[in-house]
Amino acid sequence: AQKITQTQPGMFVQEKEAVTLDCTYDTSDPSYGLFWYKQPSSGEMIFLIYQGSYDQQNATEGRYSLNFQKARKSANLVISASQLGDSAMYFCAMRGSGGSNYKLTFGKGTLLTVNP
Amino acid sequence: GAGVSQSPSNKVTEKGKDVELRCDPISGHTALYWYRQSLGQGLEFLIYFQGNSAPDKSGLPSDRFSAERTGGSVSTLTIQRTQQEDSAVYLCASSLRGLAVTDTQYFGPGTRLTVL
Numbered sequence: 182a183q184k185i186t187q188t189q190p191g192m193f194v195q196e197k198e199a200v201t202l203d204c205t206y207d208t209s210d211p212s213y214g215l216f217w218y219k220q221p222s223s224g225e226m227i228f229l230i231y232q233g234s235y236d237q238q239n240a241t242e243g244r245y246s247l248n249f250q251k252a253r254k255s256a257n258l259v260i261s262a263s264q265l266g267d268s269a270m271y272f273c274a275m276r277g278s279g280g281s282n283y284k285l286t287f288g289k290g291t292l293l294t295v296n297p
Numbered sequence: 298g299a300g301v302s303q304s305p306s307n308k309v310t311e312k313g314k315d316v317e318l319r320c321d322p323i324s325g326h327t328a329l330y331w332y333r334q335s336l337g338q339g340l341e342f343l344i345y346f347q348g349n350s351a352p353d354k355s356g357l358p359s360d361r362f363s364a365e366r367t368g369g370s371v372s373t374l375t376i377q378r379t380q381q382e383d384s385a386v387y388l389c390a391s392s393l394r395g396l397a398v399t400d401t402q403y404f405g406p407g408t409r410l411t412v413l
Binding site: 212213214216218223224225226227228231233234272274276277278281282283284285286287288289290 | 396402
């Protein structure tokens, strides 16, 4: 079974600054994938970035990057140059390589507020 | 291309009535998933369809819940004799293959179900 922990219920950041959203995970699967999703107030879950457990480099997608520390089982999302439109709920999720590996297991999310 | 679509976007029903929620996956995606998002439980996996294989129904909370996928495309989630605890946002997702850890799930906008 997989478990995702997001310890920050809410975060605040000033526009144009960088922010790190924390995510730790637990799994016994030898390989797994880690995902971050953004959910604005409109409700749609938007895929942001993916990190594979065997990837040698940290994933990056535009202003999003993943600080992946496998030994610590953490996969923190870094958003650079925050914009007002980044205000949303952010979910960390994972899927394993075991029996029911297609399921995503989600954390409880972090509500990010970007202040002007 | 078109993303995952869901209908209706909002559904208000009375306790005891049956409801049907519809999901149109991304064209070409063989895997389809239903999740439920509620305040108390976070995001929970409900059911998974992969091509013509038997679905994994292990996440369905009770036998009042059922789902089908016709022609490997459109899916319908049916809740019979709705209860107030069924009130939640029901999210549908699809992915290209379903079985690889790299396989990204893309979500629809969700259906907000309110049971009075």
